[in-house]
């Protein structure tokens with residue numbers, strides 16, 4: 001009997017996502033045996049130093065990719081927003097699943113939203129994108145670092161270290177924690193990370209049978225949108241990670257992309273959008289990146305770490 005082994009990180013969210021993909025593959029392919037291969041990655045283990053210091057976003061993927069190269073696993077499941085803009089050579093992404101809730105969540109035990117926070121309130125997030133947007137909206141807030149998986153972060157909020165924290169709605173919903181969402185931070189008020197809410201499957205490029213099994217889960221409209229968002233991000237800064245937010249939606253043939261780059265330190269930000277047909281999403285991403293650069297986005301782009309501070 002054919003078996004498919006999914007390499008996965010061990011955080012509750014990563015395991016949920018991998019189980020979800022496993023269930024969908026079993027339902028699609030009668031008789032296919034799907035197993036999980038849980039692994040620890042360097043990105044999970046090193047919580048005391050900045051991720052920039054130990055090598056960046058790819059750290060969450062590297063061990064999983066090595067397991068695929070050693071043929072101990074056939075594929076890996078990722079939150080696409082945590083996948084570097086350029087895949088490692090020799091790997092492919094046969095499926096991007098239909099996007100769940102794209103929005104960020106405002107989470108607090110005392111306040112209903114960003115506007116309701118008192119002057120100087122302490123807000124926890126290590127994501128430069130979230131920090132930049134908070135600074136732009138509320139320069140008075142005290143932004144504090146907050147890393148760890150979703151449950152760790154909620155625990156620190158409940159312990160009183162913060163007045164509010166920002167998380168992804170999709171992660172909370174997948175873990176059955178929807179009730180913690182006090183407000184959805186939606187476009188155009190607030191923009192998500194490129195590809196937020198989308199799950200991707202990665203496998204070896206030459207493994208045609210795995211590619212074919214997984215391709216059945218690909219969602220074309222989601223792929224179009226995230227290609228525009230990731231195309232914009234790639235055109236802005238290549239491989240480093242910066243306070244970049246992007247959100248695309250496809251309405252029939254019509255694709256619209258909104259992008260923002262900001263400064264986490266002083267709250268300045270530039271914003272642009274573009275519209276086109278859905279058949280060249282990456283070109284639209286490049287066009288919006290160009291507009292952002294014309295407005296001075298380059299100034300905010302340094303070798304920093306985007307959403308990876310809020311890893312899960």
Ligand SMILES: NCc1[nH]cc(CCC(=O)O)c1CC(=O)O
Pocket residue numbers: 079080081082150166167168169170171195196197198199307308310311312
């Ligand atoms: N950066 C960590 C991360 N990667 C993906 C999600 C949520 C799920 C998703 O975006 O699909 C999260 C948690 C968060 O940002 O709160």
